[in-house]
Amino acid sequence: MSNSEFEIIANLEQTKRLDQLYRQDEEQLVNELLEKAAINNMDMRSIQEEAIQLVTELRKQRTTKGGLDAFMFQYDLSSEEGIALMCLAEALLRIPDKENIDKLIRDKLVSANWGAHLGKSHSLFVNAATWALMLTGKMIAQPHHESFTDHGKGLTSALKKLATKGGEPIVRQAISQAMKILGKQFVMGRSIQEALKRARDKEAMGYRYSYDMLGEAAFTADDAKRYLDAYVCAIEAIGEESAGKGPFVGPGISIKLSALHPRYELSKTKRVETELLASMNKLILLAKEKNIGLTIDAEESYRLMPSLRLLEKILASGIAKGWDGLGLAVQAYQKRALAVIDHLKFLSDKYDQKLCVRLVKGAYWDTEIKLTQVQGLEDYPVFTRKVTTDVNYIACVKKLCEYKDSFFLQFATHNALTVSIVKHLCKQHHVEHYEYQCLHGMGDPLYDQIVSQKPCRVYAPVGSHEDLLAYLVRRLLENGANSSFVNRIANDELPLESIIQSPMEKLKSYSSKRHPNIPLPKNLFGEQRLNSKGLDLAQPKAFYPVLKEIELLANKMHFAQPTFLESKNPSAVKCYSPIDARHCLGEIVQATPESIGLAVDKADEAYQKWRFSDAATRSHLLNQTADLLENNRTELLALLMYEGGKILDDAVSELREAVDFCRYYAQEALKHHQATTLRGPTGELNQLSLHGRGIIACISPWNFPLAIFIGQVTAALASGNCVIAKPAAQTTLIAQRAIDFLHQAGFAKAVVQLLPTSGHLVSEHLLKDIRVRGVLFTGSTETARNINQLLANRPGPIVPFVAETGGQNAMIVDSSALAEQVVSDVITSAFKSAGQRCSALRVLFVQEDIADKIITMLKGAVLPHSKT
Ligand SMILES: Cc1cc2nc3c(=O)[nH]c(=O)nc-3n(C[C@H](O)[C@H](O)[C@H](O)COP(=O)(O)OP(=O)(O)OC[C@H]3O[C@@H](n4cnc5c(N)ncnc54)[C@H](O)[C@@H]3O)c2cc1C
Numbered sequence: 001m002s003n004s005e006f007e008i009i010a011n012l013e014q015t016k017r018l019d020q021l022y023r024q025d026e027e028q029l030v031n032e033l034l035e036k037a038a039i040n041n042m043d044m045r046s047i048q049e050e051a052i053q054l055v056t057e058l059r060k061q062r063t064t065k066g067g068l069d070a071f072m073f074q075y076d077l078s079s080e081e082g083i084a085l086m087c088l089a090e091a092l093l094r095i096p097d098k099e100n101i102d103k104l105i106r107d108k109l110v111s112a113n114w115g116a117h118l119g120k121s122h123s124l125f126v127n128a129a130t131w132a133l134m135l136t137g138k139m140i141a142q143p144h145h146e147s148f149t150d151h152g153k154g155l156t157s158a159l160k161k162l163a164t165k166g167g168e169p170i171v172r173q174a175i176s177q178a179m180k181i182l183g184k185q186f187v188m189g190r191s192i193q194e195a196l197k198r199a200r201d202k203e204a205m206g207y208r209y210s211y212d213m214l215g216e217a218a219f220t221a222d223d224a225k226r227y228l229d230a231y232v233c234a235i236e237a238i239g240e241e242s243a244g245k246g247p248f249v250g251p252g253i254s255i256k257l258s259a260l261h262p263r264y265e266l267s268k269t270k271r272v273e274t275e276l277l278a279s280m281n282k283l284i285l286l287a288k289e290k291n292i293g294l295t296i297d298a299e300e301s302y303r304l305m306p307s308l309r310l311l312e313k314i315l316a317s318g319i320a321k322g323w324d325g326l327g328l329a330v331q332a333y334q335k336r337a338l339a340v341i342d343h344l345k346f347l348s349d350k351y352d353q354k355l356c357v358r359l360v361k362g363a364y365w366d367t368e369i370k371l372t373q374v375q376g377l378e379d380y381p382v383f384t385r386k387v388t389t390d391v392n393y394i395a396c397v398k399k400l401c402e403y404k405d406s407f408f409l410q411f412a413t414h415n416a417l418t419v420s421i422v423k424h425l426c427k428q429h430h431v432e433h434y435e436y437q438c439l440h441g442m443g444d445p446l447y448d449q450i451v452s453q454k455p456c457r458v459y460a461p462v463g464s465h466e467d468l469l470a471y472l473v474r475r476l477l478e479n480g481a482n483s484s485f486v487n488r489i490a491n492d493e494l495p496l497e498s499i500i501q502s503p504m505e506k507l508k509s510y511s512s513k514r515h516p517n518i519p520l521p522k523n524l525f526g527e528q529r530l531n532s533k534g535l536d537l538a539q540p541k542a543f544y545p546v547l548k549e550i551e552l553l554a555n556k557m558h559f560a561q562p563t564f565l566e567s568k569n570p571s572a573v574k575c576y577s578p579i580d581a582r583h584c585l586g587e588i589v590q591a592t593p594e595s596i597g598l599a600v601d602k603a604d605e606a607y608q609k610w611r612f613s614d615a616a617t618r619s620h621l622l623n624q625t626a627d628l629l630e631n632n633r634t635e636l637l638a639l640l641m642y643e644g645g646k647i648l649d650d651a652v653s654e655l656r657e658a659v660d661f662c663r664y665y666a667q668e669a670l671k672h673h674q675a676t677t678l679r680g681p682t683g684e685l686n687q688l689s690l691h692g693r694g695i696i697a698c699i700s701p702w703n704f705p706l707a708i709f710i711g712q713v714t715a716a717l718a719s720g721n722c723v724i725a726k727p728a729a730q731t732t733l734i735a736q737r738a739i740d741f742l743h744q745a746g747f748a749k750a751v752v753q754l755l756p757t758s759g760h761l762v763s764e765h766l767l768k769d770i771r772v773r774g775v776l777f778t779g780s781t782e783t784a785r786n787i788n789q790l791l792a793n794r795p796g797p798i799v800p801f802v803a804e805t806g807g808q809n810a811m812i813v814d815s816s817a818l819a820e821q822v823v824s825d826v827i828t829s830a831f832k833s834a835g836q837r838c839s840a841l842r843v844l845f846v847q848e849d850i851a852d853k854i855i856t857m858l859k860g861a862v863l864p865h866s867k868t
Pocket residue numbers: 296297298299329331333358360361362363364365382383384385386387388389412413414415418437438439457458459478481483484485486515
């Protein structure tokens with residue numbers, strides 16, 4: 001994608017509000033939201049009365065029928081057992097070989113405390129499952145099961161007998177079966193025909209269906225093609241079944257854009273807007289011809305802008321004209337949900353097209369939190385308190401009601417209070433034409449009470465176990481969370497009042513609107529240190545200005561030289577970019593043998609004072625350096641790109657690593673600065689304290705010219721040494737800037753010096769000088785050996801030598817690994833940073849049972865257009 005296209009996206013007037021809200025401070029947003037969602041006390045009371053009826057009936061049904069919600073409550077994800085179960089569910093459905101299944105069962109079941117759950121639930125289903133899990137856990141742990149405690153004679157001994165007969169194979173079969181039942185609970189059918197048939201009974205009760213062909217996040221062009229074909233077949237079949245009922249009454253389809261293209265991401269906008277658009281057009285034309293509804297699911301928040309752009313392209317082309325079935329899901333857990341609705345209204349008006357809008361709370365909450373923390377971004381795109389999502393949902397319902405003429409409204413929820421609120425607000429705004437929606441296997445007891453008055457559409461996943469995984473994990477996460485409605489309803493200790501409490505009142509009652517256990521990404525490491533700042537590469541508004549400045553810095557001339565120069569030094573030599581040999585970056589003066597001697601003299605002299613510096617000062621200077629690196633981000637990114645040949649993504653990671661090094665060693669300096677008094681006989685005082693050694697030579701490579709350079713230098717400085725740093729010849733300019741920032745932070749020039757020179761001169765004149773008391777080196781094994789020998793041959797004390805060298809890095813993959821995860825990690829490890837990490841993957845070993853699948857997927861992922 002060209003820069004000008006990014007510029008257009010970054011400056012789009014109609015998406016300004018969306019950008020503003022993306023990672024907005026939650027505290028600031030909440031007051032506005034509370035106002036927008038406000039419901040007066042009287043109305044709230046009648047809503048709650050209705051919700052109480054729904055909830056009471058739900059609880060009644062649960063105790064008589066038992067079921068999944070009770071099971072999920074008992075094994076919620078705050079328990080070790082809940083997590084073990086989820087790991088099992090995640091893996092068991094796809095591991096092809098028995099041996100690994102047995103190992104996994106042993107691993108996951110033995111350590112958990114199943115007994116603690118026994119008898120805690122009314123539901124027979126849950127208790128039986130607990131017995132089975134406890135039994136298997138114990139049985140595998142103690143094959144002779146002598147110490148087995150007899151809890152509930154009949155059932156226990158029956159299960160015991162069964163389990164002891166066969167050991168792991170029996171357990172494997174039982175658990176595999178249980179997981180399949182769990183899968184079946186959430187999946188409507190293996191084929192669309194099976195699902196359509198299964199739907200008929202409930203359709204007769206008034207339910208409608210939207211089918212979802214399982215499969216998402218295609219990794220290869222072949223996967224995307226397979227999913228496209230599945231959607232086409234499904235639309236054909238649904239069209240037949242619908243027999244002209246139309247998009248509002250008849251069955252429809254839900255589509256995940258990530259399934260239709262292997263590179264559905266912002267940096268591939270051009271491809272997305274040709275290839276993915278072509279697939280979408282095909283599906284839309286077919287759905288229009290069959291006159292069924294087609295809804296685009298909402299996925300991870302970084303995919304929202306590409307999906308809105310795609311929607312606009314579709315609307316602008318006019319292919320959807322004359323058909324009211326096109327829709328989009330909007331996630332209320334996103335801070336920009338209200339702005340998304342405004343944008344959809346804008347598109348609907350502009351292209352004169354009515355849209356179906358499905359309001360959901362959102363299914364990727366855990367992923368959003370994790371991604372934001374890992375990338376060190378400013379703030380989260382989603383709320384951190386569950387109740388804020390509920391409040392935002394209500395604000396969105398109100399807004400949608402206001403826009404009722406532009407949209408067909410669909411409210412997806414399993415929460416009885418949310419259902420009652422929707423009903424009340426729609427009535428208040430005179431919206432008659434709307435529907436509820438629920439997920440297959442989750443909403444029946446609630447909507448069976450409602451469907452005769454208001455239609456409910458069931459989102460019905462269709463597909464094989466192979467494609468079920470990602471969906472099942474989301475459902476387990478959703479149901480296992482103790483804040484979720486289905487989980488709370490199963491908790492008998494929670495009083496009704498708590499379940500139907502007004503979300504607005506609850507939110508108001510919190511003094512901190514942000515969840516106290518979910519710190520901002522910058523505070524991830526708590527008191528220890530600040531997390532380094534990232535750059536949001538999924539948002540043009542955030543990265544485009546940086547890219548623009550980097551472009552402007554292309555002509556900036558840099559200069560590097562030894563920190564102390566002898567008067568006889570040779571003149572400067574020009575240096576050029578590895579990306580474009582015509583692009584002059586600046587000039588470098590190399591150190592002569594004399595200036596190397598001068599560097600050691602200066603450092604030796606400085607050490608006499610620096611050795612007494614206290615740890616707090618060193619720590620402070622390192623933290624200052626970190627801040628300077630961050631404050632001069634654009635210049636450093638430009639150098640990493642022009643001199644180091646990096647792409648922006650890799651440059652950002654490298655700069656963050658350098659900043660993290662500074663802060664980490666600042667913290668380590670403090671940790672070890674006090675002397676420890678050792679125990680000993682009376683009258684003796686033995687103390688252990690750490691001190692600098694003297695002058696440390698740091699020799700770093702070109703592949704990570706900032707991170708490794710800074711890492712070595714700051715480690716040595718933190719422990720009270722003076723440093724003479726020799727950068728790689730290819731990346732001297734960036735090393736010079738790093739040294740400049742260390743000096744600017746307050747390190748004396750003689751304490752940390754730059755020494756650009758050849759490897760030969762370093763060996764002869766720096767490493768042979770006995771005043772150099774240690775060497776830190778990153779580079780080739782061969783050079784490390786040479787340095788090691790040189791130091792060993794030196795007279796005087798033995799010199800510590802720390803060498804980090806390359807090698808053959810292998811990844812060993814067994815069949816319990818998720819293929820998509822393996823392929824993604826292989827690509828990152830082997831090819832990111834141009835494959836130049838010393839830890840980069842060189843050899844991949846894959847268990848035979850899954851080798852063909854992994855090889856095909858890997859080939860498809862690295863060569864998107866290849867036929868594999
Ligand atoms: C028909 C249908 C279609 C759907 N399509 C999509 C889709 O396209 N995209 C999608 O993402 N989801 C989709 N979902 C899933 C949906 O997002 C979840 O089922 C829904 O969020 C559960 O909400 P609830 O009202 O049923 O339950 P509740 O228990 O009231 O709410 C649970 C929700 O609260 C939110 N939440 C949980 N913890 C926190 C927290 N700490 N801070 C902030 N928020 C929190 C999460 O969104 C969680 O799912 C769909 C659901 C249905 C029924």
